[in-house]
Amino acid sequence: MRIGELSKRTGVSPRLLRYYEEQGLIGAKRSPNGYRDYDERYVDRVHQVRGLLDSGLSTRIIKQLLPCLDRPDAIYVSDATPETIAVLERERERMDERIRCMVRNREAITDYLARVRRGGDAPAEEADPTGEAAPAGASAPVAAGG
Amino acid sequence: MRIGELSKRTGVSPRLLRYYEEQGLIGAKRSPNGYRDYDERYVDRVHQVRGLLDSGLSTRIIKQLLPCLDRPDAIYVSDATPETIAVLERERERMDERIRCMVRNREAITDYLARVRRGGDAPAEEADPTGEAAPAGASAPVAAGG
DNA sequence: ATTGACCTTCACACCTATGGAAGGGTTTGA
């Protein structure tokens, strides 16, 4: 398929698809006339890239990750340089932290929304059985960044 | 404490702390002499902001999130405009998606690393420190972005 | 030939983050 169809099927603008290609995230065969020629795999590939970007990973990192996330089984294992493996391990740790941080903050938001809904627009009293009001950062939804 | 100490204790430069204040992420009391005056809470606060930024949230969103993540319980409930609540709900959904995406991709990386180690030159086992629930059978590291 | 999709390339916008200079006040300690 050409870039327009891939764009429609992924919801990613042609402009952005070309940008991703420029960044080395996706590559396409070319038809004799110079048009980009994508096969079915690219639909998932683009979604994957989008997901990783939305996860906060940079294009530079994603470029290194992608060969490892492809799943034609263990072929690429031999491709992985020790350097790449180190990058992956570091990035996995970062993802761990990010996940922990987001989970905690999401819980906090969930709690907040629940409280708002319970109390409506009237200032809700703290009839909270948990009691503790968290004096100084006790149960703070903090997650260290880096 | 003053900005220099907060900087040392958070690892965030004074320059950046002022920037965050300018963006409305943190605010400080002022001493009579005009110096910023932070109390202990701000150490966590700064870490929290860093974590959220590292999670991919923009300063604009974080600004709206923060009042809800503070935990002096139900005081801020009356502060929340319907608009803010809508923002929160939307953002929570986004966080859900981002979390799902990251978990999946982290599993994929974990799998890959395990495979490399099994077939590579240094067979080693490692436990997953987070124990995050992984969707059983979801092998595709793809996660929709938008 | 006109239309629409595609091509490349240049330039730009926004965001986070940082640096420096100018010009001036405050604290601390020798």
Add this chain to the structure above:
DNA sequence: TCAAACCCTTCCATAGGTGTGAAGGTCAAT
């Protein structure tokens, strides 16, 4: 008292990242 170290503001400039817009040309089908 004097200097060093810290703090203040404002402004300007920069860097790298993601993402767009538009110009000017090509390809293919009606």
